[in-house]
Amino acid sequence: MLVLAACGPKSEEPVDNAPEAAEDVTITWLRLAEWNEADPKIIETFEAEHPGIKVEVEEIPFSELVSQINLRFGADDDSIDVISADVPLVSSYGYKGWLLPLDDAFTAEEKADWLPAALDAGTYDGQLMAAPVSTSTQLLYYNADAFDAAGVTPPGQDERWTWSQVIDAAQQLQVVGDDDTVETWGFQWEQTTAAYQLLPLMGSLGGDYIGEGGLVVDGVVNSEPWVEAATFYYDVFNTYKVAPQGDAVNGPDLFVNGNLAMLIAGPWQISNFAENAEFDWNVSRHPYFEGGEVATSTGSWHLGVNSLTKHPEEAKAFVRWLSTGEGAEMWWRDGSHDFPAQQSVLAMFATSEEFNEVPMSFNRVAADEATQGPIPRPVTVGYLEYDQIFRDTFQDIRIGTDPVEALGTMVDRLVSEFAKYE
Amino acid sequence: MKTQKFSPTPYLFLAPAIILLFIFNLFPAVATFQQSLFAESARRGADPIFVRFENFMRIFQDPVFWKSAKVTLLFSLITNPMQTVLALGLALIATQKVKGIGIFRSIYLLPVAVSINVAVVVWGLMVDTNAGLINGMLNQIGLPEQAFLTSPDQALYTIIMIISWKGIPYWALFFIAAVQGIPVSAIEAALIDGANKWQLLTRIIIPILRPIILFVLVADTIINFTLFVPIQLLTQGGPQLSSNLVMYETYRRGFIYGDLGSSSVMLTIMFIVILIVIGIQNLLLRERN
Numbered sequence: 001m002l003v004l005a006a007c008g009p010k011s012e013e014p015v016d017n018a019p020e021a022a023e024d025v026t027i028t029w030l031r032l033a034e035w036n037e038a039d040p041k042i043i044e045t046f047e048a049e050h051p052g053i054k055v056e057v058e059e060i061p062f063s064e065l066v067s068q069i070n071l072r073f074g075a076d077d078d079s080i081d082v083i084s085a086d087v088p089l090v091s092s093y094g095y096k097g098w099l100l101p102l103d104d105a106f107t108a109e110e111k112a113d114w115l116p117a118a119l120d121a122g123t124y125d126g127q128l129m130a131a132p133v134s135t136s137t138q139l140l141y142y143n144a145d146a147f148d149a150a151g152v153t154p155p156g157q158d159e160r161w162t163w164s165q166v167i168d169a170a171q172q173l174q175v176v177g178d179d180d181t182v183e184t185w186g187f188q189w190e191q192t193t194a195a196y197q198l199l200p201l202m203g204s205l206g207g208d209y210i211g212e213g214g215l216v217v218d219g220v221v222n223s224e225p226w227v228e229a230a231t232f233y234y235d236v237f238n239t240y241k242v243a244p245q246g247d248a249v250n251g252p253d254l255f256v257n258g259n260l261a262m263l264i265a266g267p268w269q270i271s272n273f274a275e276n277a278e279f280d281w282n283v284s285r286h287p288y289f290e291g292g293e294v295a296t297s298t299g300s301w302h303l304g305v306n307s308l309t310k311h312p313e314e315a316k317a318f319v320r321w322l323s324t325g326e327g328a329e330m331w332w333r334d335g336s337h338d339f340p341a342q343q344s345v346l347a348m349f350a351t352s353e354e355f356n357e358v359p360m361s362f363n364r365v366a367a368d369e370a371t372q373g374p375i376p377r378p379v380t381v382g383y384l385e386y387d388q389i390f391r392d393t394f395q396d397i398r399i400g401t402d403p404v405e406a407l408g409t410m411v412d413r414l415v416s417e418f419a420k421y422e
Numbered sequence: 423m424k425t426q427k428f429s430p431t432p433y434l435f436l437a438p439a440i441i442l443l444f445i446f447n448l449f450p451a452v453a454t455f456q457q458s459l460f461a462e463s464a465r466r467g468a469d470p471i472f473v474r475f476e477n478f479m480r481i482f483q484d485p486v487f488w489k490s491a492k493v494t495l496l497f498s499l500i501t502n503p504m505q506t507v508l509a510l511g512l513a514l515i516a517t518q519k520v521k522g523i524g525i526f527r528s529i530y531l532l533p534v535a536v537s538i539n540v541a542v543v544v545w546g547l548m549v550d551t552n553a554g555l556i557n558g559m560l561n562q563i564g565l566p567e568q569a570f571l572t573s574p575d576q577a578l579y580t581i582i583m584i585i586s587w588k589g590i591p592y593w594a595l596f597f598i599a600a601v602q603g604i605p606v607s608a609i610e611a612a613l614i615d616g617a618n619k620w621q622l623l624t625r626i627i628i629p630i631l632r633p634i635i636l637f638v639l640v641a642d643t644i645i646n647f648t649l650f651v652p653i654q655l656l657t658q659g660g661p662q663l664s665s666n667l668v669m670y671e672t673y674r675r676g677f678i679y680g681d682l683g684s685s686s687v688m689l690t691i692m693f694i695v696i697l698i699v700i701g702i703q704n705l706l707l708r709e710r711n
Contacts, residue, residue, distance in 0.1 A: 067677065067678045067679070067680070070678075070679070070680040071677060071680055073466070074462065074680045074682075076466065095465075096465060096466055097465045097466040097467060098466055245551075245552065245572075246550070246552055246553075248553070307466060308466075384678075384679060384680075385679055388678060388679075392658070392659075392660055395660065395661075396574075396660055396661040396662055399551070399569075399572040399661060400569065400572060400573070401574065401661055401662055405662065406662065409662050409663060412485050412486060413486050413663075415485075416484045416485060416486040416487070417679065417681075419480055419483075419484065420461075420480065420681060420683070420684065
């Protein structure tokens with residue numbers, strides 16, 4: 001082992017040392033199905049620059065990607081070389097030994113270019129386990145025409161509405177047709193039941209996301225801030241009824257079709273709305289509770305290499321390409337449109353002229369918003385269970401379950417699941 | 423006394439079936455039990471750890487497991503007897519010799535021909551709280567709209583209704599065949615002796631059908647203990663675990679959380695419970711020779 005390590009590349013030096021094989025090596029990248037409209041030229045460019053390496057993509061919907069990785073890596077599946085990992089899971093993958101340390105694939109300079117929080121989140125036990133590709137924040141998108149029509153003054157780009165302002169406006173903006181069906185909804189979250197999107201509600205009220213050691217939930221998940229946040233969430237759907245309870249049409253599609261006045265969503269929707277929305281729209285900051293703190297979502301996707309891969313060098317070369325420099329920029333522009341985790345790419349937002357004009361200037365707003373009260377999702381070996389049970393709980397609250405009862409069930413279920421980790 | 427000479431022929435004929443039974447039934451059952459005694463090692467590459475009955479102890483103290491056990495018990499106690507009785511009733515109606523009975527039989531057998539997945543999805547749309555056909559109809563006739571799958575008090579019963587829509591006519595098929603096999607002479611003899619319709623049913627028809635009732639009850643019990651599709655497609659066990667059958671919890675632990683230890687424990691427990699239930703049903707309905 002020592003001998004091998006000594007022969008390995010020095011951390012400062014060239015890393016793109018994928019051997020040129022006589023035959024093409026194909027690496028498989030397991031990623032989100034939601035990215036299936038990513039421009040194929042991204043991978044083609046990588047392949048052109050790295051003769052001998054072909055990249056195949058396997059796509060899984062978000063709701064199943066995490067459990068797929070869990071099952072397939074748990075069963076020592078070596079047919080996947082590279083995975084897109086949701087960032088709170090990186091430490092648990094590292095703990096399980098599922099990922100190959102990537103330190104030797106990057107120069108110190110490249111590592112220093114990543115946002116420190118993103119680099120930290122990709123590091124486990126002092127080793128880089130997954131390379132940061134993107135980070136995220138959330139914006140309040142609104143249909144300016146709908147505001148005009150309802151005679152409501154929209155929030156300014158740098159103004160931060162309280163949740164009660166949002167609900168007040170939503171009630172005025174909601175349009176109900178003759179047959180009592182809603183034509184325009186007031187408000188919606190993009191990931192309506194996801195921990196990623198909803199935890200800032202608890203965060204704004206000063207609630208913790210998880211207790212001591214990442215496995216304590218009783219007294220946290222059913223604490224006062226959680227109950228208050230969950231009650232607010234319940235009211236949005238069941239009392240004020242300004243947001244749809246069903247998922248027949250998702251938030252971004254409702255928004256694009258002009259059937260939704262306000263949507264909280266990630267900056268990845270900027271290009272979607274710019275292309276598809278045929279009305280005047282604008283963005284503002286993520287809301288907070290009056291008297292509470294500013295709390296926003298953060299964290300996104302990292303790239304990891306399966307520790308059982310048969311092509312470690314090729315896989316690392318691909319990860320390096322997509323998480324630094326040209327590849328990272330291409331992936332942001334024409335791939336996922338997720339907010340980049342590279343400071344050099346982020347810096348473009350402030351300096352480059354292309355971000356002076358609407359809608360590209362919204363990226364500038366997002367870049368600033370990303371620095372306002374971001375709270376990462378909880379770090380726990382049981383994040384998979386946490387995330388799933390959170391989703392079930394808020395789905396139940398959304399369709400009318402009493403918030404206190406639902407949070408009680410959430411505690412029971414988490415305690416049941418976490419028992420195996422103790 | 424003549425000793426019979428051993429002949430391998432019958433065993434050879436049986437061999438393919440028995441081998442398949444071993445591979446597909448017995449081996450997985452034993453493997454599942456074995457897996458329930460191990461905990462997956464956290465780190466890749468390390469062997470699973472033999473933990474004896476620790477997984478069982480954990481599951482026995484698990485409130486979510488007990489809640490799903492209760493739901494499963496309630497579900498089985500309602501569904502299996504109800505489907506069996508209604509299927510028998512349907513079969514008795516369908517075997518009446520009246521004009522147009524052929525049309526009636528074709529109509530009520532339609533659900534049997536529909537794939538369970540399709541049926542469940544369509545029913546899911548019909549009972550949708552906000553936009554469903556059934557709430558639309560209730561609304562039209564002035565009755566209050568129902569929450570159906572979105573209410574912890576109604577979700578399980580809605581699922582029972584949906585699967586019974588398909589289950590009752592399916593099991594009725596078996597009863598129809600059996601009713602048609604009842605010798606006419608037996609019925610005529612009873613009628614001549616002055617039996618009324620109720621006596622005819624309880625004294626003649628049901629006793630004759632006893633083996634087929636047993637079969638339907640046992641098969642229905644097994645199928646409903648392992649019910650998965652409607653739960654997965656409609657509620658994922660919710661709301662508030664109110665439709666969380668043990669089978670679904672088993673799937674969730676094993677295939678979503680990757681916790682094969684818990685999952686195999688639940689499967690093993692369910693296997694034993696099914697054996698016991700079937701044993702009891704056998705005892706109660708055994709033909710008295």
